[in-house]
Amino acid sequence: MFAEIKGLNEECGVFGVWGHPDAxxxxxxxxxxxxxxxxxxxxxxxxxxxxxxxxKGLGLVTEVFSKGEIETLHGNGAIGxxxxxxxxxxxxxxTQPLLFxxxxxxxxxxxxxxxxxxxxxxxxxESQGSIFQTTSDTEVLAHLIKRGSHxxxxxxxxxxxxxxxxxxxxxxxxxxxxLMVALDPNGLRPLSIGRLGDAYVIASETCAxxxxxxxFEREVVPGELIIINDEGLRSERFSEPIHRSICSMExxxxxxxxxNVDEINVHTARxxxxxxxxxxxxxxxxxxxxxxxxxxxxxxxxxEQSGIPYELxxxxxxxxxxxxxxxxxxxxxxxxxxxxxxxxxxxxxxRVVMIDDSIVRGTTSRRIVSLLREAGATEVHVRISAPPIxxxxxxxIDTSSTSELIAASKNVEEIRQEIGADTLxxxxxxxxxxxxxxxxxxxxxxxxxxxxxxxxxxxxxxxGTSEQKPVKC
Numbered sequence: 001m002f003a004e005i006k007g008l009n010e011e012c013g014v015f016g017v018w019g020h021p022d023a024x025x026x027x028x029x030x031x032x033x034x035x036x037x038x039x040x041x042x043x044x045x046x047x048x049x050x051x052x053x054x055x056k057g058l059g060l061v062t063e064v065f066s067k068g069e070i071e072t073l074h075g076n077g078a079i080g081x082x083x084x085x086x087x088x089x090x091x092x093x094x095t096q097p098l099l100f101x102x103x104x105x106x107x108x109x110x111x112x113x114x115x116x117x118x119x120x121x122x123x124x125x126e127s128q129g130s131i132f133q134t135t136s137d138t139e140v141l142a143h144l145i146k147r148g149s150h151x152x153x154x155x156x157x158x159x160x161x162x163x164x165x166x167x168x169x170x171x172x173x174x175x176x177x178x179l180m181v182a183l184d185p186n187g188l189r190p191l192s193i194g195r196l197g198d199a200y201v202i203a204s205e206t207c208a209x210x211x212x213x214x215x216f217e218r219e220v221v222p223g224e225l226i227i228i229n230d231e232g233l234r235s236e237r238f239s240e241p242i243h244r245s246i247c248s249m250e251x252x253x254x255x256x257x258x259x260n261v262d263e264i265n266v267h268t269a270r271x272x273x274x275x276x277x278x279x280x281x282x283x284x285x286x287x288x289x290x291x292x293x294x295x296x297x298x299x300x301x302x303x304e305q306s307g308i309p310y311e312l313x314x315x316x317x318x319x320x321x322x323x324x325x326x327x328x329x330x331x332x333x334x335x336x337x338x339x340x341x342x343x344x345x346x347x348x349x350x351r352v353v354m355i356d357d358s359i360v361r362g363t364t365s366r367r368i369v370s371l372l373r374e375a376g377a378t379e380v381h382v383r384i385s386a387p388p389i390x391x392x393x394x395x396x397i398d399t400s401s402t403s404e405l406i407a408a409s410k411n412v413e414e415i416r417q418e419i420g421a422d423t424l425x426x427x428x429x430x431x432x433x434x435x436x437x438x439x440x441x442x443x444x445x446x447x448x449x450x451x452x453x454x455x456x457x458x459x460x461x462x463x464g465t466s467e468q469k470p471v472k473c
Contacts, residue, residue: 012096012112012396013037013204014191016079016172018179018228020199024073026212027080032061033211034204036256037112038082041095045108046075047176052106054099058092076199077179079172081110084398094136097172100146105154105175107145111138112204113168113189114396117461121164141165145173155180159225159238166461168247168395170204170220178229182238186245186457187222188395188448190261193233200228205259219262245448245457249397251436252386253294253357262446264437267297273385273427273435274301274355281425282306283381285351289313291340291368298385299355308353313346313372340371348376358386359415359426360399362406366419373420382421387429387452388412394460399451429453 013034017023024046031042042064043056053073057064061082081096097110115121118137121144126132130143141161148157158173158180168188173180181202183191194201194214201214209216220226223239247254250261257267277298288310290299303310317339352372359365369380388407393399402408406415416424429452430440438445442453450456 012084012110013082014079014110014112014170014172014202015081015204015208016077016110016174016179016181016202017196018077018200019230020196020201021076023076023078023199024070026196026199026201027078028061028065028070029212030201030203030208031080031082033208033256034082035061037204037254038084040084041092042080042082043095043097044070044073044078044080045097045099045110045174046073046078047174048075049077049176052099052101052108052174052176054097054108056092056095056097058095077174079108079110079174079179093134096136096138097174098134098136098138098142100142102146104146104150107142108172108174109138109142110172111136111141112170112191112396113184114394115140115165115169116167116394116458117165118167119462141171141173154178155225155227155236158182159236162225162238166458172202178227181220181226181228183220183222183224185223185239185242186448187241187262188245188247188457190246190250190255190259191220192260193217193220193226200233202226205255205261207256207259210258216260242457243444244446246446247393247395247397248386248432248436248447248449249358249393249451251447252432254397257297269436270294270297270357270385271301271304272437273432274298274303275305276301276431276435277355277383277385277425277427278302278305280428280431281383283353283383283423285353285379285381287311287313287346287350288353288355289346290355291357292316295355295357295385298357302353302355302383306353311343311346313343313352313354314368315341315343317341340368342371342375342377344375347372350377351379351381352377353381353383354421355383355385357384358389359384359406359419360389361404362415362418365421369420379422380420381423382416382419382425384424384426385435386427387432388415388426389451391451391454393451394456395448395450397451 015030017026041058045054055069097108100107115137125143144161169184170189170191171182194209196214222241225236251269255266288303290296390408433440
């Protein structure tokens with residue numbers, strides 16, 4: 001994926017297992033399958049029923065656990081996390097899971113999403129004596145749990161804490177003897193339950209179950225708290241579901257094609273988006289190509305619907321390291337050239353339809369159009385399988401402030417001129433919903449459309465202005 005250079009990053013992936021003698025090893029493989037959701041840091045916490053042990057670091061899963069660290073993590077319960085460095089702050093301190101030790105027991109936390117009222121909660125907690133060790137909004141939940149009434153059970157304190165945090169969250173909370181899993185009342189983030197023999201596994205995406213040989217059981221329901229211990233699994237509610245608002249970008253861009261999100265296969269959804277895009281924005285051309293990897297499925301769908309042959313016109317270099325990727329526009333553009341090449345034998349002398357999943361700043365699209373022209377394409381027609389991104393995301397996706405979103409200040413024709421395409425079309429919001437398989441009611445369709453419509457499914461609390469960048473997990 002080109003998240004690092006497009007400026008469109010999913011913040012986290014979480015994985016947990018309970019009741020398996022090789023919990024750390026299973027978590028390692030689970031996190032490896034979720035690596036696309038975060039590449040800056042990773043960690044695993046295990047329990048042996050008496051103590052929680054942790055290893056975490058900056059880098060890929062294979063880098064952080066490259067020297068036999070997995071063999072030192074003993075226990076049959078574990079949680080793990082992969083993340084990007086974000087506006088909330090990078091560095092080892094913010095790498096998850098977060099582990100807290102106290103005289104009343106230890107607590108480990110992993111979180112995918114973003115709490116939109118984290119700053120006000122931090123101010124309130126600090127006024128009561130809390131001292132925060134990280135800049136991550138995840139730590140807020142730990143303080144709320146620990147400061148809850150000790151007349152209540154831990155599960156009740158967790159439920160009380162969950163009612164106080166707002167926004168998008170898929171939380172995992174592990175103690176010495178139990179694992180708790182919670183999904184926000186809107187269900188903005190994906191989270192599923194599987195079985196591996198007698199063990200339970202939890203993952204951000206179902207592709208992790210396939211990698212470890214687990215079977216899918218069901219998805220975690222919005223507003224649900226799952227408690228797993230040696231007695232089994234039970235379900236409680238900390239909130240009634242509001243209405244499902246799964247992030248649209250999971251289908252368009254973030255999730256792996258072999259995952260199912262809200263019981264919808266991602267590859268099938270993307271292919272259908274391509275077909276819908278061909279119906280909405282046909283063009284006379286010789287070849288269809290997709291920007292690898294997340295746009296390939298949509299390109300195949302566009303080609304099938306239009307009758308224009310699909311060809312591998314763009315090749316991704318899979319052996320470029322991550323060290324060159326820096327948050328500057330110049331290096332983003334250089335990053336495109338290092339990571340992507342046009343196939344001259346495919347596009348030379350051809351009218352090319354280039355399918356991509358989104359346009360954020362426009363710099364990446366401009367460079368890819370240029371690559372195709374340099375390789376001899378006579379025309380480049382850009383088709384985008386997402387509507388224009390006009391509003392920032394406050395729920396755990398690192399889209400920029402409104403001033404940095406090209407579609408917030410330019411219309412389609414102005415964007416076309418900016419990226420140098422012969423024609424440019426985006427799928428409509430209705431087309432997006434139809435392609436994924438939803439009804440076209442903007443208010444109640446099962447998906448969050450905020451980055452396209454500016455209508456957010458929750459109150460924004462601390463993040464009320466479109467120019468303010470979100471504080472990430």
